Amino acid sequence: xxxxxxxxxxxxxxxxxxxxxxxxxxxxxxxxxxxxxxxxxxxxxxxxxxxxxxxxxxxxxxxxxxxxxxxxxxxxxxxxxxxxxxxxxxxxxxxxxxxxxxxxxxxxxxxxxxxxxxxxxxxxxxxxxxxxxxxxxxxxxxxxxxxxxxxxxxxxxxxxxxxxxxxxxxxxxxxxxxxxxxxxxxxxxxxxxxxxxxxxxxxxxxxxxxxxxxxxxxxxxxxxxxxxxxxxxxxxxxxxxxxxxxxxxxxxxxxxxxxxxxxxxxxxxxxxxxxxxxxxxxxxxxxxxxxxxxxxxxxxxxxxxxxxxxxxxxxxxxxxxxxxxxxxxxxxxxxxxxxxxxxxxxxxxxxxxxxxxxxxxxxxxxxxxxxxxxxxxxxxxxxxxxxxxxxxxxxxxxxxxxxxxxxxxxxxxxxxxxxxxxxxxxxxxxxxxxxxxxxxxxxxxxxxxxxxxxxxxxxxxxxxxxxxxxxxxxxxxxxxxxxxxxxxxxxxxxxxxxxxxxxxxxxxxxxxxxxxxxxxxxxxxxxxxxxxxxxxxxxxxxxxxxxxxxxxxxxxxxxxxxxxxxxxxxxxxxxxxxxxxxxxxxxxxxxxxxxxxxxxxxxxxxxxxxxxxxxxxxxxxxxxxxxxxxxxxxxxxxxxxxxxxxxxxxxxxxxx
Numbered sequence: 001x002x003x004x005x006x007x008x009x010x011x012x013x014x015x016x017x018x019x020x021x022x023x024x025x026x027x028x029x030x031x032x033x034x035x036x037x038x039x040x041x042x043x044x045x046x047x048x049x050x051x052x053x054x055x056x057x058x059x060x061x062x063x064x065x066x067x068x069x070x071x072x073x074x075x076x077x078x079x080x081x082x083x084x085x086x087x088x089x090x091x092x093x094x095x096x097x098x099x100x101x102x103x104x105x106x107x108x109x110x111x112x113x114x115x116x117x118x119x120x121x122x123x124x125x126x127x128x129x130x131x132x133x134x135x136x137x138x139x140x141x142x143x144x145x146x147x148x149x150x151x152x153x154x155x156x157x158x159x160x161x162x163x164x165x166x167x168x169x170x171x172x173x174x175x176x177x178x179x180x181x182x183x184x185x186x187x188x189x190x191x192x193x194x195x196x197x198x199x200x201x202x203x204x205x206x207x208x209x210x211x212x213x214x215x216x217x218x219x220x221x222x223x224x225x226x227x228x229x230x231x232x233x234x235x236x237x238x239x240x241x242x243x244x245x246x247x248x249x250x251x252x253x254x255x256x257x258x259x260x261x262x263x264x265x266x267x268x269x270x271x272x273x274x275x276x277x278x279x280x281x282x283x284x285x286x287x288x289x290x291x292x293x294x295x296x297x298x299x300x301x302x303x304x305x306x307x308x309x310x311x312x313x314x315x316x317x318x319x320x321x322x323x324x325x326x327x328x329x330x331x332x333x334x335x336x337x338x339x340x341x342x343x344x345x346x347x348x349x350x351x352x353x354x355x356x357x358x359x360x361x362x363x364x365x366x367x368x369x370x371x372x373x374x375x376x377x378x379x380x381x382x383x384x385x386x387x388x389x390x391x392x393x394x395x396x397x398x399x400x401x402x403x404x405x406x407x408x409x410x411x412x413x414x415x416x417x418x419x420x421x422x423x424x425x426x427x428x429x430x431x432x433x434x435x436x437x438x439x440x441x442x443x444x445x446x447x448x449x450x451x452x453x454x455x456x457x458x459x460x461x462x463x464x465x466x467x468x469x470x471x472x473x474x475x476x477x478x479x480x481x482x483x484x485x486x487x488x489x490x491x492x493x494x495x496x497x498x499x500x501x502x503x504x505x506x507x508x509x510x511x512x513x514x515x516x517x518x519x520x521x522x523x524x525x526x527x528x529x530x531x532x533x534x535x536x537x538x539x540x541x542x543x544x545x546x547x548x549x550x551x552x553x554x555x556x557x558x559x560x561x562x563x564x565x566x567x568x569x570x571x572x573x574x575x576x577x578x579x580x581x582x583x584x585x586x587x588x589x590x591x592x593x594x595x596x597x598x599x600x601x602x603x604x605x606x607x608x609x610x611x612x613x614x615x616x617x618x619x620x621x622x623x624x625x626x627x628x629x630x631x632x633x634x635x636x637x638x639x640x641x642x643x644x645x646x647x648x649x650x651x652x653x654x655x656x
Contacts, residue, residue: 004043008036011064017097018064030436034061037434038402042066042228045399047431049234049417049424051408054596055439058404059090062230067098067200072226074201076208078233078240079538080108084153086232087202105198107191107223109207111171114140114150116182119168121267136162150187159513179339196224205231205240212393213245227399234403235589238386238423242563245389246382247366249354251375254286254320257347261331264340278323278330285316285323290377292316293370301562302368302379304361317359324352357381367566382563384570387425395425407592409435410585411627419585438629440599446631447643448595449473449609450616457553457612463490466552467497469611473550476641477607479504479526480547484536484594486555491530494552504528509535521545537593542600547644549598553612554624555590556583584620588627595629605647607640 010016012032019025034052038061041048052058063086066073077083087106095102123141136158143155152158152165170188183189195201201223208229211222231237258279265275292312307314328348335342358381361368365388366381383389394401403424409416417433424431440446451469455461474481479502485491495508505527507517514534521529522545529535536555539546557564568578591610598606608631615621634640 004036004039008032008039008065011035011068011097012060017099018060018093021093021096028057028439030055030439031057031061034058034404034434034436035065037432038062039065039069041402041432042069042071042400047395047401047403047426048434049403049408049420049426049431050434050436052404052406052436053438053440054406054600055602056406056436058232059086060094062232062402062404063090063094063200064098066228066230067094067102068100070100070102071228072199072224073228073230074203074208074223074226075230075232076203076205078205078236080112080153080204081538082232083108083202083204091200102199103197104200104202105191105194106202107195107207108151108153109171109204110175110188111166111169112152113170113188113191114144114147114152115168115170115175115188116144116150116186117176117180118170119144120182121263122164122168124267137164140165140168147187149191176339176343179342192222195222198224201226205233205236206244209240209244212397215397216393228402229394229398229400230402230404233405235405235407235420235593237390237403241386241389242382245386246380247354247357248378248380249351249358250378251286251290252378253351254282254289257344257351258283258286260347261327261341261344264338264344265334267340268334268338270334270338270341272330272334275327275330275334278327281323282320282327285320289316289320290372290375293372293377295372297371297373299371299561300369301565302358302361302370307359307361317355321352321355321359324348324355328352367563369562369566384567385425386423389425391425406596407589409627410588411623416627419581422581440602440604440629442599442629442631445605446599446629447607447640448628448631448633449607449637449640450633450635451609451611451613452635454611454613456614462553463493464497466490466611467494469609470494470550471498471501472637473548473607473609473640474498474502474504474528476637476644477548478644479528480545481528481550482521482535482539482541482546482548482597483528483530483550483552484597485530485532485552488532490552491532495530498528502528506530514538535597536590537596539597540600541597542604546597546600547606547647548609549595549606550609550611551591551594554587554610554614555594556587559583580620584623588624591624591628599629607643609640 012018012027012035014025014027019027030052034050034056037048037050042065052061063073063075075086077086083106087104091104139155140158147154152169158165170186175188177183180186203223207222215221261275261279265272292315302313305311307317309315309318328345331341331345331348335345357363358368358379363381365384367384368381370380371378408420410419416435421428421431421433454469455465470483483494485494491509495506498506505520505524507520507527507529509517509531511517512520517529518539518541521527522541525545559565559568564582567582571578571581595608598604598608615624634643
């Protein structure tokens with residue numbers, strides 16, 4: 001232990017090489033503590049779960065000791081933003097201070113890379129581009145001629161929802177593999193080759209679990225063998241595992257398959273009327289599948305009765321299966337002469353396999369459900385538990401797995417990891433856990449406003465009361481507020497109530513991209529931003545521009561969600577309490593994420609507000625409160641106004 005402490009001091013101490021690379025460097029006890037835990041976990045070949053609050057400097061805390069030891073490591077993140085930050089910002093510093101030479105690579109999901117084969121076909125066939133996107137097609141063509149990485153992030157201004165990007169990216173099931181005429185110069189192939197040779201690879205969670213699935217199925221691997229894996233933003237792991245290891249089929253997949261078959265047929269000049277007729281039949285079968293489900297947007301479970309041949313859903317699935325089987329027979333003669341049509345045939349086989357799994361509903365460890373969104377219907381069979389998947393596929397393949405995030409614990413004390421460990425498939429004796437102390441002084445630098453009187457969220461008067469509270473709080477904070485909502489309906493109600501009534505710029509999710517809204521929020525120092533789930537995390541706006549965070553109600557998951565219903569039933573069958581073991585922990589994690597948007601630097605100050613009286617009036621409210629940052633609680637608006645008057649008197653007026 002003494003040797004460990006001495007070595008950590010050499011890496012992070014006041015006289016370390018790290019200290020020489022950072023201006024006015026001061027060792028952080030919390031960062032040193034995390035680094036020591038990481039070192040011990042790697043040396044002992046054990047898993048580690050560590051909650052590292054904002055300001056810890058966790059990237060250096062886990063990477064510096066691992067790389068200095070000469071370990072091969074994969075870092076998996078939930079967002080491309082963190083992936084880019086690690087590779088572009090943290091990596092150059094790490095190279096200067098580790099004292100070792102190491103190779104590093106970043107690898108993103110397929111859809112981030114330009115596909116040279118599909119782009120050539122796109123240009124050759126003169127695919128139609130919507131008038132509003134024509135200027136982007138020219139920019140992409142110019143970039144494609146000069147890029148070395150083929151990563152769309154190089155085009156910083158490219159809209160996230162650019163419709164024709166999916167036609168030219170390496171995403172989906174389109175890859176022809178070694179049969180592709182562009183295999184050697186392929187951006188994705190070259191990125192994977194670089195990753196195979198690297199000591200450090202930075203990926204995202206989806207790609208990491210895609211690699212696990214390939215290894216399990218005996219289909220090779222995407223990532224190099226590695227000794228250590230670090231999951232940053234690890235609170236996202238259970239959701240990613242649920243999504244990735246689910247079985248999915250949709251009418252959109254059928255539409256894309258038809259479009260790709262037609263394009264490949266045109267590319268090789270395949271004049272085959274029966275094939276074209278089979279593709280038209282598949283289009284109609286996909287449309288019939290959508291029509292078998294409710295017109296409105298809905299998410300609900302699928303029962304065995306729903307799939308009976310006599311019902312609309314059962315008939316639609318049977319018709320889809322018959323049409324896919326016929327299309328497969330029509331594609332077989334073309335597989336030899338066309339790699340593209342051969343790949344389409346493989347996709348048909350995969351769709352038939354997935355359709356068979358869903359129709360049989362034979363796996364009791366899965367929940368079967370559907371979701372309708374506009375013209376799309378998506379059928380899914382999701383695993384009821386994520387722990388067994390990780391126990392089977394992850395832990396036998398690595399010596400050390402490290403899970404870290406600013407929000408992992410769902411209790412206010414050290415024992416608060418029970419929910420997460422269950423989700424990760426880790427028993428108490430199989431892992432070391434640590435909840436590091438907060439870096440920022442919440443009692444002195446933040447207040448938490450909990451109104452004394454409000455209607456409960458199910459009361460018809462609640463929306464109007466929320467709008468009035470927000471209006472008063474915006475006046476007290478002089479704008480500078482992020483308002484987080486649990487529903488689109490409440491966001492729209494507050495938007496209408498505030499429009500024309502407040503003197504501050506009003507920014508609303510959906511009007512622009514998330515990046516553009518956040519940039520406007522930073523620049524317009526008195527603005528107000530209204531956001532939904534995607535703004536509860538990944539928002540980093542230090543300084544006065546974000547001086548208050550307001551949450552409308554406790555973010556409990558919907559009790560009608562088919563995944564929630566099935567998992568709740570499973571807990572009950574095992575004599576466990578779904579509310580205490582699922583609803584409460586998930587609400588705590590969401591609240592900690594949302595409120596965590598406020599203090600991003602040690603000099604930040606501000607207010608937080610939760611407008612749900614259940615936090616103070618229900619017995620379970622105490623458990624929620626104990627898990628939140630220990631800000632000073634105030635119960636009246638006058639205290640909020642006094643806090644901001646005092647704060648602004650010290651800091652001066654907001655910068656315009």
